[in-house]
Amino acid sequence: MESISLIIGCGYLGKRLLGFLSGQQCYVTNRARKIYEAGSAKNVQALTLDINNKESWSNLANLPDKQELLIYFLVTPRQVDRTVFTDFIQRLNQFTIKRAILVSSTVVYGNVDRIVDADSEVNIDSERAERQYNIEQDWLANIKNGVVVRFAGIYGPDRVIGKNGIINGEAISGDPDGWLNLIHVDDGAQLIKRVSEMDQPEFRELACDGNPVKRYDYYSFLAQQLKQALPEFDQNDNARGSGRRCDNTITMTRTRWRPEHADFRKVLTTLIH
16 A cells, blocks of 8 residues: 655654655645645645644545555644644544654653663653653554654754854853754654654654764854854753763664764754855
8 A cells, every 4th residue: 555644743854854755645734734845755735734723633634545644743742732632643543554653852851961762761850841751642642553753952954053042142051061962854854754664663762863962062163163252151041951861872773774964063064154
């Protein structure tokens, strides 16, 4: 059976993903109808859909019902109303689902300095982490063939983390010796595409470049590239503590995926100059 792709919440990551879905039939959803042109993707159709508005779910009837779906759920947690989320998932379950991938965040690992991978226990130490983890649990407990991929900080073309703050001379929130974990948007898109194609993926994977960097080192390098003053740090923000160090070894072994952009320094020089 031929598969079609459904991207729910087609923002920065989703648009890059479209570029890798060459020749596939793709449907993308957003609350406002948009036309998408991305890379080499063909046959892209837009659906108007608000996951929190049951009336809009009727637009899912425009999807072919004789084909398997590859679902990529890329909606940010703050946009998910959990009082109707399970009902929305059950609506999706009316289709034949080959794989349903929810993009989550490494925030669920907490801000303690420790090495984590896809199989590490969570450490829910903030309201944001709790919300994200609950959405993960809703997804895995209800969707057919569900997978969660937890993402580190996404960067890439037109999105350099901290760039505007450095240019504006703003203090950086958090401990300068705390850790940042990054993933280039194209590497993240390739990972979730790879997981969608696997016969028996694990329930959880981790999207990161495998090279944690201290905040001071990252922002200092960024400032140098931008020819700006070295950053100052505001350590009064306890929400951004030491942070975890993300290890992608298990995910690479299981999926045979490899990030092409493992050194953020090489990438930033091309994104800025």
